[in-house]
Amino acid sequence: MANITIRNLDDDIRTRLRVRAAGNGHSMEEEVRQILRKAVGRAGRSRDLASIIRSHFGPTNGVDLELPPRESGREPPSFE
DSSP, X not given: OOOOOOOSOOHXXXXXXXXXXXXXXXXXXXXXXXXXXXXXXXXXXXXXXXXXXXXXXXXXXXXXXXXXXXXXXXXXXXXX
16 A cells, blocks of 8 residues: 655645544545545446446437337248
8 A cells, every 4th residue: 555645735625624534434544545536436447348338328428219110020820
């Protein structure tokens, strides 16, 4: 694990961070770790094929295909 030092942090930001951490029930360090994880994402996050396809072709990505009308099926063959 690596360490990071943040210098010249505004007192207001530090206070808000402390209050936010207390509200979430953990330390300021853990709060910062969670904020950073969310901001940069997790390395090596695996996605299944369905998620990848939905991200490219889902309803929010502008692909909207019209379904053709259904036709009645043909009569089954007679084996007499």
